[in-house]
Amino acid sequence: SAVISQKPSRDICQRGTSLTIQCQVDSQVTMMFWYRQQPGQSLTLIATANQGSEATYESGFVIDKFPISRPNLTFSTLTVSNMSPEDSSIYLCSVEVGGNQPQHFGDGTRLSIL
Amino acid sequence: DQQVKQNSPSLSVQEGRISILNCDYTNSMFDYFLWYKKYPAEGPTFLISISSIKDKNEDGRFTVFLNKSAKHLSLHIVPSQPGDSAVYFCAARMGFQFYFGTGTSLTVIP
DSSP states (O other): OOOEEEEOSEEEEOTTOOEEEEEEESSOOSEEEEEEEOTTOOEEEEEEEETTSOOEEOTTOOTTTSOEEEEETTEEEEEEOSOOGGGOEEEEEEEEOSTTOOEEEOOOEEEEEO | OOSEEOOOSEEEEETTSOEEEEEEEOOTTOOEEEEEEEOTTSOOEEEEEEETTOSEEEETTEEEEEETTTTEEEEEESSOOGGGOEEEEEEEEETTEEEEOOOEEEEEEO
16 A cells, blocks of 8 residues: 655635645555545546646646646645635545555545635 | 445444445446545545455455446445444546545444
């Protein structure tokens, strides 16, 4: 498995501002994922971040709103830009450590926008 | 379109009895199924998985059953313990992408 540290654990932000969430893994991994969990909903994949290439975004998510960096094999960031109350969610990063292996998750960032 | 569904948002069970959590899916291309457990303020923690070529996988008190013809997955916990109280998510994989259900909140009553 992998140990994943995610920062911040929670934040309260003003409308129109941006927040960058960091995800650090204790081992090198090829694939990192960013999810959103809105209240009462399932985990929804935002994008897949592979080191050395542009992130791949799922339908409904765009790079201008959720820019992602993946500078090396142990670190990634997700920025939530120009936030509105609809962005209030838990944001989670996860990693896949190998084929036929489960994804492992960080503890998430609980984001509230006023 | 929700490809993985957990139709029971909550479940209460007496300590020592069996907990059965259910999950239905729509896509026959899923090849790997998982259950995660989530405590408040923590990320989901992997619990148990099953490949699509099997119909049962057991790990201690946890057993996952897969019925491919019915596109149905279930998690059995026996005996249930108060520490099992959490939200349980089922997930299914296609390619590298995982699809999650909406979760079932299990309460084990001492």
